[in-house]
Amino acid sequence: MTVVVVCSVNIFYLTFKSHQSMIIDTIANAARYYSVHPLFAQAFEYIRQANVETKEPGKYEIDGDKLKAIFSHKKGMTAGESTAKFECHNKHIDIQLCISGLETMGWKPREKCETPNGGYNDEKDVQFYSDVPDMFFQLTDGQFVIFFPEDVHAPMIGESEIKKLVIKVKI
Numbered sequence: 001m002t003v004v005v006v007c008s009v010n011i012f013y014l015t016f017k018s019h020q021s022m023i024i025d026t027i028a029n030a031a032r033y034y035s036v037h038p039l040f041a042q043a044f045e046y047i048r049q050a051n052v053e054t055k056e057p058g059k060y061e062i063d064g065d066k067l068k069a070i071f072s073h074k075k076g077m078t079a080g081e082s083t084a085k086f087e088c089h090n091k092h093i094d095i096q097l098c099i100s101g102l103e104t105m106g107w108k109p110r111e112k113c114e115t116p117n118g119g120y121n122d123e124k125d126v127q128f129y130s131d132v133p134d135m136f137f138q139l140t141d142g143q144f145v146i147f148f149p150e151d152v153h154a155p156m157i158g159e160s161e162i163k164k165l166v167i168k169v170k171i
Helices: 027-036 040-049 079-083
Strands: 002-006 011-015 023-026 058-063 067-075 086-088 092-100 102-109 127-129 135-140 143-147 151-157 161-170
Touching: 023 027, 027 040, 027 143, 040 058, 040 067, 040 092, 040 161, 079 102, 079 151, 092 102, 092 135, 102 161, 135 143, 143 151, 151 161
Parallel strands: none
Antiparallel strands: 002 011, 023 143, 058 067, 067 161, 086 127, 086 151, 092 143, 092 161, 102 135, 102 151
């Protein structure tokens, strides 16, 4: 099944269940993505209702093991530090929202990654790669990215403080 998502400037093509591509947009457009996954409406409603600007760093349960929120507020790292943990997940989709700051992220499709960095950690749901990102992009206040299992990513690159929220959506 192919889903076409039309944004104000870009068109993203997603093939649901067999291959998805990352989505980048602003939180104001979040409702456009509710149909992409059964838990996205609940995840984005949590973002809308939670006072994300004042939430203390930490992990919060939204809906049992299906939806979890991780708030962080820390100094960004170098591209080298972030790409050393170039990661993807098998059991979760990440919705990563930049609450404040300027966050650069690296990205590469998993199918193009050739060098695993250790084995898959089932407990933490993470696979690291030693590959180099194909591209870098930036998020700032109120912008989000959705990373699917096919998206290897290197987040938290920046020179100053970054306040962000990651929602883990169980597949």
